[in-house]
Amino acid sequence: MKTFILMWNPAFSSYTWDRFKKDQAEICKDDWCEGVGNWSVWEHEKVEEGDRFFMVKVGEGKTGIVMAGYFYSDCYDGEDWSGKGRKTYYADLLIQVQIDTELADIITTEELLREIPNFDWSGGHSGRLLDDASAEKLELLWLRYINKVRFNKKENAVFIRDINDVSGVLERYLSRTYGNTCKQCGYNYQKVFGEDCKEYVPYYLFLSEDDKEPLSENELFSRLRCICDNCLSVVLDSEN
Numbered sequence: 001m002k003t004f005i006l007m008w009n010p011a012f013s014s015y016t017w018d019r020f021k022k023d024q025a026e027i028c029k030d031d032w033c034e035g036v037g038n039w040s041v042w043e044h045e046k047v048e049e050g051d052r053f054f055m056v057k058v059g060e061g062k063t064g065i066v067m068a069g070y071f072y073s074d075c076y077d078g079e080d081w082s083g084k085g086r087k088t089y090y091a092d093l094l095i096q097v098q099i100d101t102e103l104a105d106i107i108t109t110e111e112l113l114r115e116i117p118n119f120d121w122s123g124g125h126s127g128r129l130l131d132d133a134s135a136e137k138l139e140l141l142w143l144r145y146i147n148k149v150r151f152n153k154k155e156n157a158v159f160i161r162d163i164n165d166v167s168g169v170l171e172r173y174l175s176r177t178y179g180n181t182c183k184q185c186g187y188n189y190q191k192v193f194g195e196d197c198k199e200y201v202p203y204y205l206f207l208s209e210d211d212k213e214p215l216s217e218n219e220l221f222s223r224l225r226c227i228c229d230n231c232l233s234v235v236l237d238s239e240n
């Protein structure tokens with residue numbers, strides 16, 4: 001899974017701030033609302049359906065990450081949104097998280113530049129590929145951010161489709177760092193079938209609607225659990 005950074009400058013984009021506010025109200029009310037729908041992608045030939053995207057608001061005012069999710073198409077060419085007649089490629093967006101910068105904290109441009117300095121977060125083409133190491137760093141920032149922002153209860157401030165979503169990029173980091181042995185029963189595909197086995201025990205994030213405040217760093221990471229399908233069904237049964 002690759003990660004692409006989309007850029008949005010409401011002052012120049014055909015996607016205006018007013019349209020964003022309208023979409024935000026709709027998507028917060030109804031999960032099925034698709035929001036902006038698609039976005040232009042510079043490095044379009046590298047995009048595959050299922051890849052990760054983050055969208056950074058640039059330009060005037062509060063800037064930083066306003067949207068995250070997955071591409072749910074490959075790129076296709078379309079009319080230039082700017083009307084300049086350039087060849088422009090778009091991909092459809094499945095929005096997982098969308099934040100109103102007026103109503104909620106965001107991961108700011110300054111923070112991005114400080115934490116991941118090898119990428120220009122302040123502008124440039126929309127849809128540039130982020131290298132794998134930086135993408136994993138961004139996922140960890142994002143995890144800690146979601147841990148806080150999910151408690152913002154202001155109307156239409158924060159849309160989160162699934163608080164327990166674990167992206168393939170985060171999973172790659174967790175697998176490499178902590179391995180893929182089931183925490184409950186100790187099962188590990190590679191131990192049974194050898195290192196070449198492509199199957200692995202996945203990671204799940206167990207955040208709860210009952211949580212009252214942001215979790216501590218230790219607690220947050222303890223909620224990320226490597227757990228096999230058998231044990232998962234037992235855990236879920238015991239919770240219901």
Ligand SMILES: [Zn+2]
Nearest residue numbers: 182185228231
């Ligand atoms: Zn297990």
